Amino acid sequence: MLPTSMTESAQPRSAPTTQPSTGLDSSVASMNDPTCIEIAHFDAWYGAFQAIHDLSLSIPRNQVTAFIGPSGCGKSTLLRWINRMNDIVPSAHSKGTLRLDELDILHPSTDVVHLRRRVGMVFQKPNPFPKTIFENVAFGPRLHMKLRRGDLEELVEWSLRKAAVWDEVKDRLHAPALGLSGGQQQRLCIARAIAVGPEVLLMDEPCSALDPASTLAIEDLIYELREQYTIVMVTHNMQQASRCSDRTAFFFEGQLIESGPTDDVFTKPQQKRTDDYVRGRFG
Ligand SMILES: Nc1ncnc2c1ncn2[C@@H]1O[C@H](COP(=O)(O)OP(=O)(O)OP(=O)(O)O)[C@@H](O)[C@H]1O
Ligand SMILES: [Mg+2]
16 A cells, blocks of 8 residues: 555655555465475586586575585575576576465466566665666656656665665765765665565675675665565675575585574584584585
8 A cells, every 4th residue: 555645745755654556466476385485406507517407496485595515505596497587598597486475486387577576685785776876766666666756765765664775875866876885885775576466575795895894784774674475595605694694505516404493503513514614614
């Protein structure tokens, strides 16, 4: 439902608290299913090199799932397949099943633009467009929604507030986004990702380029955002995984070694390799 301030423009503008309607209702029917993304017997290759082997994992709705594991074990590859980023890598191919609720992600008929509206991605290095702060956030909504100017402004504000960067940018919305600090740029990219009303946020090492204060701000944000979104976060920072994830999946050499509630994976792992990794014995 649109916030009051979006439907009655004569009223004073107040801070929006609910997300403006996006016109997407595809997930409503399946909201009762605790699994949001189902990965089953998934294999992925780059040319002849197999990067992921027979991987099966259920990613629960409205929780933060952390992917951990040493460099090169396939974490980013899996994220990239979940929103079909690997479509542009000519050597990349895969087998098996990836489902987002009812949607068969890998089916050739799946509309990738629609998929990416449901599955937002935030990268290790903030990548704002060379546009203003406002235009960065308004870009997706302009592409996907027909909003009146006032509604668009409200959605931009809502997204920036949700991403905990509004107070820092509200007086310079029309300044270039590239003039922001790294931490601010990353929060802007999160605002841009949530502005189109995704169900899932994939975050590939979202804090690795940030200072401790910005990292903490983003960790708080991730924890809060899971009330509305299903979040998958790749991190090399074990403290971060234990601070802000509900579940953790440990990958090694393209295989899923174990997954479960984060506390269990860190304090009583089932597998020796997991134990060695979380204790910092390798990787
Ligand atoms: N575009 C590509 N072409 C060929 N091989 C690739 C490509 N991208 C990744 N790989 C290989 O696939 C394997 C998995 O890479 P991936 O980027 O998924 O690892 P990762 O777990 O995200 O590592 P990191 O923690 O260093 O980011 C690695 O051996 C990598 O070299
Ligand atoms: Mg990676």
